[in-house]
Amino acid sequence: MSARIIDGKAEAAKLRARVAEEAAALKRDHGIVPGLAVVLVGDNPASEVYVRNKAAQTREAGMNSFEFRLPAETTEAALLALVADLNARADVHGILVQLPLPAHIAADKVLDAIAPDKDVDGFHPMNAGLLATGRAALAPCTPLGCVILAKTVHERLRGLNVVVVGRSTIVGRPAAQLFLKEDCTVTIAHSATKDLPAVCRSADILVVAVGRPLMVKGDWVKPGATVLDVGINRVEKPEGGTRLVGDVDFESAKSVAGAITPVPGGVGPMTIACLLANTLTCARMASGLAAAA
Amino acid sequence: MSARIIDGKAEAAKLRARVAEEAAALKRDHGIVPGLAVVLVGDNPASEVYVRNKAAQTREAGMNSFEFRLPAETTEAALLALVADLNARADVHGILVQLPLPAHIAADKVLDAIAPDKDVDGFHPMNAGLLATGRAALAPCTPLGCVILAKTVHERLRGLNVVVVGRSTIVGRPAAQLFLKEDCTVTIAHSATKDLPAVCRSADILVVAVGRPLMVKGDWVKPGATVLDVGINRVEKPEGGTRLVGDVDFESAKSVAGAITPVPGGVGPMTIACLLANTLTCARMASGLAAAA
Numbered sequence: 001m002s003a004r005i006i007d008g009k010a011e012a013a014k015l016r017a018r019v020a021e022e023a024a025a026l027k028r029d030h031g032i033v034p035g036l037a038v039v040l041v042g043d044n045p046a047s048e049v050y051v052r053n054k055a056a057q058t059r060e061a062g063m064n065s066f067e068f069r070l071p072a073e074t075t076e077a078a079l080l081a082l083v084a085d086l087n088a089r090a091d092v093h094g095i096l097v098q099l100p101l102p103a104h105i106a107a108d109k110v111l112d113a114i115a116p117d118k119d120v121d122g123f124h125p126m127n128a129g130l131l132a133t134g135r136a137a138l139a140p141c142t143p144l145g146c147v148i149l150a151k152t153v154h155e156r157l158r159g160l161n162v163v164v165v166g167r168s169t170i171v172g173r174p175a176a177q178l179f180l181k182e183d184c185t186v187t188i189a190h191s192a193t194k195d196l197p198a199v200c201r202s203a204d205i206l207v208v209a210v211g212r213p214l215m216v217k218g219d220w221v222k223p224g225a226t227v228l229d230v231g232i233n234r235v236e237k238p239e240g241g242t243r244l245v246g247d248v249d250f251e252s253a254k255s256v257a258g259a260i261t262p263v264p265g266g267v268g269p270m271t272i273a274c275l276l277a278n279t280l281t282c283a284r285m286a287s288g289l290a291a292a293a
Numbered sequence: 294m295s296a297r298i299i300d301g302k303a304e305a306a307k308l309r310a311r312v313a314e315e316a317a318a319l320k321r322d323h324g325i326v327p328g329l330a331v332v333l334v335g336d337n338p339a340s341e342v343y344v345r346n347k348a349a350q351t352r353e354a355g356m357n358s359f360e361f362r363l364p365a366e367t368t369e370a371a372l373l374a375l376v377a378d379l380n381a382r383a384d385v386h387g388i389l390v391q392l393p394l395p396a397h398i399a400a401d402k403v404l405d406a407i408a409p410d411k412d413v414d415g416f417h418p419m420n421a422g423l424l425a426t427g428r429a430a431l432a433p434c435t436p437l438g439c440v441i442l443a444k445t446v447h448e449r450l451r452g453l454n455v456v457v458v459g460r461s462t463i464v465g466r467p468a469a470q471l472f473l474k475e476d477c478t479v480t481i482a483h484s485a486t487k488d489l490p491a492v493c494r495s496a497d498i499l500v501v502a503v504g505r506p507l508m509v510k511g512d513w514v515k516p517g518a519t520v521l522d523v524g525i526n527r528v529e530k531p532e533g534g535t536r537l538v539g540d541v542d543f544e545s546a547k548s549v550a551g552a553i554t555p556v557p558g559g560v561g562p563m564t565i566a567c568l569l570a571n572t573l574t575c576a577r578m579a580s581g582l583a584a585a586a
Binding site for chain 1: 401417418419420421422423424425426427428451452454460462466469470473476477478479480481482483485486487492495
């Protein structure tokens with residue numbers, strides 16, 4: 001039996017369409033156009049592609065996109081000054097500083113300077129803390145996408161065993177919090193975990209976010225489990241050239257799993273869609289409206 | 294074989310002695326006397342006992358104790374005004390508002406108003422967020438005590454499987470974060486968990502904080518595991534009168550576990566000792582010194 005392949009591109013498109021509808025309603029009913037500011041420092045080519053995609057999808061959803069491209073030698077002080085400006089602007093509802101930042105800039109300091117209610121990436125400690133205490137919070141986009149994809153497979157997440165492999169502040173840790181919020185029993189595994197394959201095999205939903213190509217094999221997966229692969233790794237093909245692979249060995253895992261995300265086209269596309277959803281939420285909150293459904 | 298009984302009273306006394314030494318050094322070297330403000334609203338008898346103990350142990354450690362006893366009908370605004378005063382006072386390094394608060398006061402609002410760098414209870418979302426992202430934070434006292442007790446049993450926590458039963462913001466959730474920081478593989482279980490006994494049996498260290506007397510039985514414990522029982526429940530004795538019991542059935546668990554905390558005298562005494570340690574840390578940080586060792 002082969003797993004159902006979770007179509008992240010289709011789910012992301014659905015979410016973007018819903019956000020676009022709600023953005024249009026916000027404009028019609030309240031005269032508000034949600035605005036997302038994206039700040040890129042330096043000329044990392046991958047970041048450049050990502051920022052361009054974010055801007056394009058923001059505009060497609062009927063929102064304003066404000067892009068700031070700063071040279072690699074930008075000082076921390078100048079970046080902090082820009083963030084302060086954006087915090088103060090009424091037409092900017094969400095602020096995203098694209099990572100990684102050049103080494104001479106303390107990323108924590110910059111992210112901590114973003115107003116928590118414009119923190120569309122959900123990286124501010126205040127949002128991490130609200131999330132960690134089960135309160136309403138802006139949550140990081142990639143783990144939000146994981147939960148949405150899990151819900152396309154499972155009608156109810158309550159009581160399911162979720163194993164999150166990887167404890168980054170961007171994916172693993174917030175994913176654990178979000179699945180806990182869904183009443184899952186959540187295990188966080190990582191590089192110090194003993195017998196990781198056995199821990200993975202206890203999962204009804206296995207979320208892998210470690211950045212190691214093809215690490216999780218088919219025999220690490222419980223038959224019928226849902227596998228969400230957050231990894232995106234570029235590897236060389238034997239015949240020359242490169243291809244993108246996840247942290248999960250898709251070929252062996254898909255014959256065991258009940259459902260699995262491909263790479264690319266799985267979790268990846270959800271990230272920007274969730275970013276747009278967070279921007280909409282920020283715009284609504286700024287106007288004293290409830291978060292979007 | 295019977296488990297080693299973890300002596301929380303003795304460990305707490307050791308920690309208090311170390312805090313007292315460091316407080317004396319802070320006074321001698323820097324002229325600073327750490328000050329802890331405790332605010333009690335209403336006349337809950339249990340809270341009254343707890344506040345009295347906190348004040349006494351604070352003074353015994355050579356620190357200043359400032360106690361504020363407010364009537365049950367105190368308004369939220371008045372309480373917030375007091376918190377603002379205490380935030381501004383240079384001689385107050387730590388602020389603790391005793392819970393529970395009367396129903397007409399929004400506890401979250403009051404706790405959120407405490408300056409994060411005076412938040413000795415570690416309940417402010419900012420501290421929860423720093424903890425949740427693996428950064429330096431003031432962490433809640435009871436889970437801090439759990440980690441210290443676990444270290445009296447295990448030379449290294451790295452790689453051990455920790456199961457935390459209960460997901461309160463006061464104990465379960467921060468305990469999970471603190472054991473993750475120690476490189477444990479951490480599972481958070483709760484009321485929606487399926488087959489809780491089996492999940493508990495996967496634990497090298499089992500932390501139970503649910504508030505249900507004697508819930509965890511001996512056959513829920515892996516042979517040789519360390520059991521940390523955070524519950525303190527008053528139950529009736531068959532022969533009349535009452536006694537304190539934990540969330541763990543101590544009698545059946547102690548014949549299986551490798552080490553176990555009794556109730557009372559286990560995790561309980563660590564809470565105030567860790568509160569004093571947090572107060573010392575706040576006082577040091579306020580003076581630009583590193584957190585105490």
